Amino acid sequence: MPDFPIMLNLRTRNVIIIGGGGVALRRAKSLLEAEATVTVVAPNVTPELAALPIELHQRNYQCSDLHGMFLVVIATNDPKVNEMVHQDARAEDILVNRADSPEQSDFIVPAVAQVGPVTLAVSTSGASASAAAQIRDQLETHLDRDWSPLLTLASKYRHMLQSTINDPKARIKRIKELTNADAVRVFKEQGAQAYQAFCQSLMPDTNEDDQQDS
Ligand SMILES: C[C@@]1(CC(=O)O)c2cc3[nH]c(cc4nc(cc5[nH]c(cc(n2)[C@H]1CCC(=O)O)[C@@](C)(CC(=O)O)[C@@H]5CCC(=O)O)C(CC(=O)O)=C4CCC(=O)O)c(CCC(=O)O)c3CC(=O)O
Numbered sequence: 001m002p003d004f005p006i007m008l009n010l011r012t013r014n015v016i017i018i019g020g021g022g023v024a025l026r027r028a029k030s031l032l033e034a035e036a037t038v039t040v041v042a043p044n045v046t047p048e049l050a051a052l053p054i055e056l057h058q059r060n061y062q063c064s065d066l067h068g069m070f071l072v073v074i075a076t077n078d079p080k081v082n083e084m085v086h087q088d089a090r091a092e093d094i095l096v097n098r099a100d101s102p103e104q105s106d107f108i109v110p111a112v113a114q115v116g117p118v119t120l121a122v123s124t125s126g127a128s129a130s131a132a133a134q135i136r137d138q139l140e141t142h143l144d145r146d147w148s149p150l151l152t153l154a155s156k157y158r159h160m161l162q163s164t165i166n167d168p169k170a171r172i173k174r175i176k177e178l179t180n181a182d183a184v185r186v187f188k189e190q191g192a193q194a195y196q197a198f199c200q201s202l203m204p205d206t207n208e209d210d211q212q213d214s
Protein backbone atom coordinates (compact mmCIF):
# COMPACT_ATOMS: atom_id res chain seq x y z
CA MET A 1 0.00 0.00 0.00
CA PRO A 2 1.54 3.36 -0.96
CA ASP A 3 2.11 6.10 1.59
CA PHE A 4 0.20 9.37 1.48
CA PRO A 5 2.63 12.12 0.35
CA ILE A 6 2.25 15.53 1.99
CA MET A 7 4.12 18.84 2.34
CA LEU A 8 4.06 19.71 6.03
CA ASN A 9 3.80 23.31 7.25
CA LEU A 10 5.92 23.30 10.43
CA ARG A 11 6.17 27.05 10.99
CA THR A 12 6.04 27.70 14.77
CA ARG A 13 5.62 23.98 15.54
CA ASN A 14 7.73 22.35 18.25
CA VAL A 15 9.78 19.45 16.92
CA ILE A 16 12.38 17.35 18.71
CA ILE A 17 15.29 15.32 17.41
CA ILE A 18 16.62 12.49 19.57
CA GLY A 19 20.23 11.91 18.55
CA GLY A 20 22.99 14.32 17.57
CA GLY A 21 24.92 12.66 14.72
CA GLY A 22 24.94 13.06 10.94
CA VAL A 23 21.30 12.14 10.40
CA ALA A 24 20.18 14.50 13.19
CA LEU A 25 22.21 17.29 11.58
CA ARG A 26 20.50 16.79 8.20
CA ARG A 27 17.06 16.76 9.82
CA ALA A 28 17.83 19.84 11.98
CA LYS A 29 18.91 21.83 8.92
CA SER A 30 15.82 21.05 6.89
CA LEU A 31 13.47 21.52 9.86
CA LEU A 32 15.01 24.93 10.56
CA GLU A 33 14.61 25.86 6.89
CA ALA A 34 10.93 25.02 7.33
CA GLU A 35 10.94 27.44 10.32
CA ALA A 36 10.14 24.80 12.92
CA THR A 37 11.21 25.34 16.54
CA VAL A 38 13.85 22.65 16.98
CA THR A 39 15.02 20.92 20.18
CA VAL A 40 17.84 18.35 20.10
CA VAL A 41 18.56 15.80 22.83
CA ALA A 42 21.77 13.73 22.69
CA PRO A 43 24.84 13.13 24.87
CA ASN A 44 27.19 13.60 21.90
CA VAL A 45 26.42 16.32 19.39
CA THR A 46 28.42 17.22 16.27
CA PRO A 47 29.86 20.77 16.48
CA GLU A 48 28.00 21.79 13.31
CA LEU A 49 24.69 20.74 14.88
CA ALA A 50 25.48 22.47 18.20
CA ALA A 51 26.13 25.72 16.29
CA LEU A 52 22.60 25.79 14.80
CA PRO A 53 19.77 27.90 16.35
CA ILE A 54 18.29 24.98 18.31
CA GLU A 55 17.48 24.28 21.94
CA LEU A 56 20.10 21.73 22.91
CA HIS A 57 19.99 19.25 25.81
CA GLN A 58 23.30 17.44 25.93
CA ARG A 59 22.22 14.29 27.77
CA ASN A 60 20.38 11.00 27.27
CA TYR A 61 16.74 11.05 26.18
CA GLN A 62 14.05 11.11 28.86
CA CYS A 63 10.31 10.59 28.38
CA SER A 64 9.35 14.12 29.45
CA ASP A 65 11.31 15.49 26.44
CA LEU A 66 8.30 14.68 24.24
CA HIS A 67 5.77 16.84 26.12
CA GLY A 68 4.31 19.53 23.87
CA MET A 69 6.00 18.21 20.72
CA PHE A 70 4.19 18.00 17.37
CA LEU A 71 6.76 15.74 15.78
CA VAL A 72 9.75 13.65 16.84
CA VAL A 73 12.72 12.54 14.74
CA ILE A 74 14.33 9.45 16.25
CA ALA A 75 17.94 9.23 15.11
CA THR A 76 20.13 7.64 17.77
CA ASN A 77 22.55 4.82 16.99
CA ASP A 78 20.94 2.62 19.68
CA PRO A 79 17.94 0.59 18.40
CA LYS A 80 16.73 0.03 21.98
CA VAL A 81 16.63 3.77 22.66
CA ASN A 82 14.92 4.32 19.29
CA GLU A 83 12.28 1.76 20.22
CA MET A 84 11.70 3.31 23.65
CA VAL A 85 11.27 6.83 22.21
CA HIS A 86 8.92 5.40 19.61
CA GLN A 87 6.68 3.77 22.26
CA ASP A 88 6.59 7.00 24.27
CA ALA A 89 5.71 9.03 21.16
CA ARG A 90 2.90 6.64 20.27
CA ALA A 91 1.46 6.99 23.77
CA GLU A 92 1.42 10.78 23.33
CA ASP A 93 0.13 10.66 19.72
CA ILE A 94 3.18 12.47 18.34
CA LEU A 95 4.14 12.13 14.67
CA VAL A 96 7.23 9.91 14.39
CA ASN A 97 10.08 9.70 11.90
CA ARG A 98 12.52 6.88 12.68
CA ALA A 99 15.82 7.03 10.81
CA ASP A 100 16.40 3.32 11.33
CA SER A 101 13.00 1.98 10.36
CA PRO A 102 10.89 3.19 7.43
CA GLU A 103 8.35 0.44 8.15
CA GLN A 104 7.56 1.82 11.59
CA SER A 105 7.78 5.54 10.83
CA ASP A 106 4.63 7.62 10.50
CA PHE A 107 6.41 9.34 7.64
CA ILE A 108 9.51 8.90 5.52
CA VAL A 109 11.91 11.75 4.76
CA PRO A 110 12.36 11.83 0.98
CA ALA A 111 15.33 12.98 -1.08
CA VAL A 112 14.57 16.61 -1.90
CA ALA A 113 15.54 19.23 -4.45
CA GLN A 114 14.19 22.77 -4.15
CA VAL A 115 14.07 24.75 -7.39
CA GLY A 116 12.41 28.06 -6.57
CA PRO A 117 8.80 27.28 -5.69
CA VAL A 118 9.08 23.73 -7.07
CA THR A 119 9.88 20.93 -4.63
CA LEU A 120 11.00 17.58 -6.00
CA ALA A 121 10.66 14.84 -3.38
CA VAL A 122 11.55 11.21 -4.02
CA SER A 123 10.97 8.20 -1.81
CA THR A 124 11.69 4.59 -2.69
CA SER A 125 9.38 3.54 0.17
CA GLY A 126 12.50 2.80 2.16
CA ALA A 127 13.93 0.40 -0.46
CA SER A 128 17.17 2.36 -0.99
CA ALA A 129 17.95 5.81 0.40
CA SER A 130 20.93 6.34 -1.89
CA ALA A 131 18.80 5.36 -4.92
CA ALA A 132 16.23 7.97 -3.84
CA ALA A 133 18.99 10.58 -3.94
CA GLN A 134 20.09 9.38 -7.40
CA ILE A 135 16.54 9.54 -8.78
CA ARG A 136 16.15 13.01 -7.26
CA ASP A 137 19.35 14.12 -9.05
CA GLN A 138 18.09 12.69 -12.35
CA LEU A 139 14.76 14.53 -12.05
CA GLU A 140 16.46 17.76 -11.04
CA THR A 141 18.76 17.60 -14.07
CA HIS A 142 15.76 17.21 -16.37
CA LEU A 143 13.51 19.79 -14.72
CA ASP A 144 12.75 22.65 -17.09
CA ARG A 145 14.51 25.66 -15.47
CA ASP A 146 11.83 28.04 -16.78
CA TRP A 147 9.24 26.74 -14.32
CA SER A 148 10.73 28.56 -11.37
CA PRO A 149 10.61 32.17 -12.73
CA LEU A 150 7.39 31.44 -14.63
CA LEU A 151 5.61 30.21 -11.49
CA THR A 152 6.79 33.15 -9.42
CA LEU A 153 5.04 35.43 -11.93
CA ALA A 154 2.03 33.15 -12.51
CA SER A 155 1.27 32.98 -8.79
CA LYS A 156 0.66 36.76 -8.68
CA TYR A 157 -1.78 36.64 -11.61
CA ARG A 158 -3.48 33.54 -10.21
CA HIS A 159 -4.22 35.47 -7.00
CA MET A 160 -5.58 38.35 -9.06
CA LEU A 161 -7.92 36.00 -10.94
CA GLN A 162 -9.00 34.38 -7.68
CA SER A 163 -10.04 37.73 -6.29
CA THR A 164 -11.74 39.03 -9.45
CA ILE A 165 -13.62 36.17 -11.16
CA ASN A 166 -16.40 34.79 -8.99
CA ASP A 167 -17.69 32.00 -11.20
CA PRO A 168 -15.60 28.91 -10.32
CA LYS A 169 -15.70 27.35 -13.82
CA ALA A 170 -14.68 30.55 -15.57
CA ARG A 171 -12.02 31.24 -12.94
CA ILE A 172 -10.43 27.81 -13.20
CA LYS A 173 -10.47 27.92 -17.02
CA ARG A 174 -8.63 31.25 -16.94
CA ILE A 175 -6.18 30.16 -14.21
CA LYS A 176 -5.18 27.12 -16.25
CA GLU A 177 -4.36 29.39 -19.17
CA LEU A 178 -1.64 31.06 -17.04
CA THR A 179 0.50 27.91 -17.17
CA ASN A 180 -0.71 25.92 -20.18
CA ALA A 181 1.51 24.99 -23.14
CA ASP A 182 0.82 28.29 -24.94
CA ALA A 183 1.76 30.27 -21.82
CA VAL A 184 5.00 28.33 -21.37
CA ARG A 185 5.81 28.88 -25.06
CA VAL A 186 5.38 32.66 -24.66
CA PHE A 187 7.76 32.64 -21.68
CA LYS A 188 10.34 30.51 -23.47
CA GLU A 189 10.27 32.21 -26.85
CA GLN A 190 9.59 35.83 -25.86
CA GLY A 191 10.76 36.13 -22.26
CA ALA A 192 9.38 37.21 -18.89
CA GLN A 193 8.04 40.59 -19.98
CA ALA A 194 6.01 39.13 -22.86
CA TYR A 195 4.74 36.46 -20.48
CA GLN A 196 3.53 39.12 -18.06
CA ALA A 197 1.75 40.90 -20.89
CA PHE A 198 0.16 37.57 -21.82
CA CYS A 199 -1.02 37.09 -18.21
CA GLN A 200 -2.30 40.65 -18.11
CA SER A 201 -4.40 39.94 -21.21
CA LEU A 202 -6.14 37.19 -19.26
CA MET A 203 -7.21 39.58 -16.48
CA PRO A 204 -10.94 40.49 -16.43
CA ASP A 205 -10.55 44.26 -16.82
CA THR A 206 -8.55 43.87 -20.05
CA ASN A 207 -10.88 41.23 -21.49
CA GLU A 208 -14.44 41.98 -22.49
CA ASP A 209 -15.66 38.37 -22.33
CA ASP A 210 -15.24 38.41 -18.59
CA GLN A 211 -18.45 40.27 -18.05
CA GLN A 212 -20.09 36.86 -18.60
CA ASP A 213 -17.39 35.00 -16.66
CA SER A 214 -17.67 36.84 -13.37
C1 LIG B 1 13.67 5.62 5.83
C2 LIG B 1 14.73 6.68 5.61
C3 LIG B 1 14.82 7.62 6.78
C4 LIG B 1 13.71 8.51 7.11
O1 LIG B 1 12.60 8.44 6.63
O2 LIG B 1 14.02 9.33 7.96
C5 LIG B 1 16.14 6.19 5.48
C6 LIG B 1 16.64 5.11 6.17
C7 LIG B 1 17.94 4.58 6.09
N1 LIG B 1 18.95 5.17 5.38
C8 LIG B 1 20.05 4.37 5.43
C9 LIG B 1 21.25 4.60 4.77
C10 LIG B 1 21.59 5.70 3.99
N2 LIG B 1 20.86 6.86 3.87
C11 LIG B 1 21.51 7.72 3.03
C12 LIG B 1 21.06 9.00 2.66
C13 LIG B 1 19.77 9.50 2.75
N3 LIG B 1 18.72 8.87 3.34
C14 LIG B 1 17.56 9.51 3.10
C15 LIG B 1 16.30 9.06 3.43
C16 LIG B 1 15.96 7.89 4.09
N4 LIG B 1 16.84 7.03 4.65
C17 LIG B 1 14.57 7.46 4.30
C18 LIG B 1 14.07 6.59 3.15
C19 LIG B 1 13.94 7.32 1.85
C20 LIG B 1 13.29 6.50 0.77
O3 LIG B 1 12.10 6.15 0.91
O4 LIG B 1 13.92 6.21 -0.26
C21 LIG B 1 17.80 10.76 2.30
C22 LIG B 1 17.16 10.59 0.92
C23 LIG B 1 17.21 12.01 2.93
C24 LIG B 1 17.83 12.34 4.26
O5 LIG B 1 17.98 11.49 5.12
O6 LIG B 1 18.16 13.52 4.41
C25 LIG B 1 19.35 10.82 2.26
C26 LIG B 1 19.94 11.28 0.92
C27 LIG B 1 20.41 12.67 1.15
C28 LIG B 1 20.77 13.40 -0.09
O7 LIG B 1 21.68 13.00 -0.83
O8 LIG B 1 20.16 14.44 -0.29
C29 LIG B 1 22.70 7.09 2.58
C30 LIG B 1 23.65 7.69 1.60
C31 LIG B 1 24.72 8.53 2.24
O9 LIG B 1 24.80 8.61 3.47
O10 LIG B 1 25.51 9.06 1.45
C32 LIG B 1 22.77 5.84 3.20
C33 LIG B 1 23.85 4.77 3.02
C34 LIG B 1 23.60 4.02 1.71
C35 LIG B 1 22.26 3.26 1.66
O11 LIG B 1 22.00 2.44 2.56
O12 LIG B 1 21.48 3.52 0.73
C36 LIG B 1 19.73 3.25 6.26
C37 LIG B 1 20.64 2.07 6.52
C38 LIG B 1 21.63 2.34 7.63
C39 LIG B 1 22.52 1.16 7.82
O13 LIG B 1 22.50 0.19 7.04
O14 LIG B 1 23.29 1.23 8.79
C40 LIG B 1 18.41 3.42 6.69
C41 LIG B 1 17.58 2.49 7.57
C42 LIG B 1 16.86 1.47 6.75
O15 LIG B 1 16.76 1.54 5.51
O16 LIG B 1 16.38 0.51 7.39
Ligand SMILES: NC(=O)C1=CN([C@@H]2O[C@H](COP(=O)(O)OP(=O)(O)OC[C@H]3O[C@@H](n4cnc5c(N)ncnc54)[C@H](O)[C@@H]3O)[C@@H](O)[C@H]2O)C=CC1
Pocket residue numbers: 018019020021022023024041042043044045046059060061075076077078081099100129
Ligand atom coordinates in the same frame (compact mmCIF):
# COMPACT_ATOMS: atom_id res chain seq x y z
N1 LIG C 1 18.11 8.09 7.49
C1 LIG C 1 19.32 8.00 7.03
O1 LIG C 1 19.65 8.64 6.08
C2 LIG C 1 20.29 7.12 7.72
C3 LIG C 1 19.89 6.47 8.84
N2 LIG C 1 20.76 5.78 9.54
C4 LIG C 1 20.23 5.27 10.81
O2 LIG C 1 20.18 6.39 11.72
C5 LIG C 1 20.97 6.16 12.88
C6 LIG C 1 21.74 7.42 13.25
O3 LIG C 1 22.70 7.69 12.27
P1 LIG C 1 23.88 8.74 12.52
O4 LIG C 1 23.31 10.08 12.77
O5 LIG C 1 24.82 8.57 11.41
O6 LIG C 1 24.50 8.17 13.90
P2 LIG C 1 25.67 8.72 14.84
O7 LIG C 1 26.37 7.54 15.42
O8 LIG C 1 26.47 9.76 14.12
O9 LIG C 1 24.89 9.48 16.01
C7 LIG C 1 24.14 8.81 16.97
C8 LIG C 1 23.67 9.81 17.99
O10 LIG C 1 22.77 9.18 18.89
C9 LIG C 1 23.01 9.75 20.17
N3 LIG C 1 22.47 8.90 21.24
C10 LIG C 1 22.88 7.67 21.64
N4 LIG C 1 22.16 7.27 22.71
C11 LIG C 1 21.28 8.25 22.99
C12 LIG C 1 20.26 8.44 23.98
N5 LIG C 1 20.00 7.51 24.92
N6 LIG C 1 19.53 9.58 23.95
C13 LIG C 1 19.78 10.53 23.02
N7 LIG C 1 20.73 10.41 22.07
C14 LIG C 1 21.47 9.29 22.05
C15 LIG C 1 24.53 9.89 20.21
O11 LIG C 1 24.92 10.78 21.25
C16 LIG C 1 24.78 10.44 18.82
O12 LIG C 1 24.63 11.85 18.82
C17 LIG C 1 21.89 4.99 12.48
O13 LIG C 1 22.16 4.20 13.59
C18 LIG C 1 21.08 4.23 11.45
O14 LIG C 1 20.21 3.34 12.11
C19 LIG C 1 22.04 5.71 9.15
C20 LIG C 1 22.51 6.31 8.01
C21 LIG C 1 21.64 7.07 7.19
